[in-house]
Amino acid sequence: MNLAEWAESQGIARVTAYRWFRDGKLPVPARKVGGLILVDTPDEPEAAERRLTVVYARVSSSDQRPDLGRQVARVTEWATGQEIAVDRVVTEVGSALNGHRRRFLSLLRDPQVSRIVVEHRDRFCRFGAEYVEAALAAQGRELVVMDPAEVDDDLVRDMTEILTSMCARLYGKPAAADRAAKLAAAVADPGGDQS
Incomplete structure (x- = not known):
């Protein structure tokens, strides 16, 4: 499929997709044929094999950094008890109130990440988490919350x-x-x- 169609199917602006292609950051293989950019869409069985489950842990400030390890341990232990195999752990220090969380955004952009596991919903997103969950669900992805209670x-x-x-x-x-x-x-x- 061409890059514009791929961008639309992924909910990404065409301009962003072209910039990613130009900068070599497009998350799927693509090639230029004449004036057209073609995206190589992977076969469904192959794509399913590469789906990842990621544990995401976040604290608001640097003085809370020691809690990151404990948070990761709690979530990983819970996920294992739920028979959820964890492929990767992503930790971050940053407020949930702004969009300056580089690792959080890269998780959302990565189509290979099919499941994101967090301790509390607010570790993932303070406000509007239901919108992010709906967007993930539309892509066949999910957010799993260990403890749905607010902190x-x-x-x-x-x-x-x-x-x-x-x-x-x-x-x-x-x-x-x-x-x-x-x-x-x-x-x-x-x-x-x-x-």
Whole structure:
């Protein structure tokens, strides 16, 4: 099939697919024939053999990094008990509130990953997880959640991050710089006007 048809079938923008081909990052074999780019679609039995199950573990900040190993151990042990063979483990440090999680995005892009196993749904995606699950299901892939209960501690931390971000946008950097300058002046002149 041609690259445009392949991109549409995968839910990828044509421009993105062309850029991946040009940069050599297209996840399937493709070749240029004249002005047409043809994608070699693998045979179904062969594709089924290469389907992977991945354990994904994430913590929000670097100070929680020691919990990654424990999280991986809990999820892997649970998956083994459920007779789910784990092919790969992916760990990441990053907030679930933004799209700056490189490893998370690569899991979603990888068509060989058929099953992603996580400890809690919020380890995978804080908001809109049901949309990501629906998109995975449409591709014949799935998200398996070990413990569907929410983790309140992380939710509170994320709400604090949201509020902080909103306040920074509302008051802006100039206001913060102005406050810092007033504080520095007050420290330098302890007997001066403290308004």
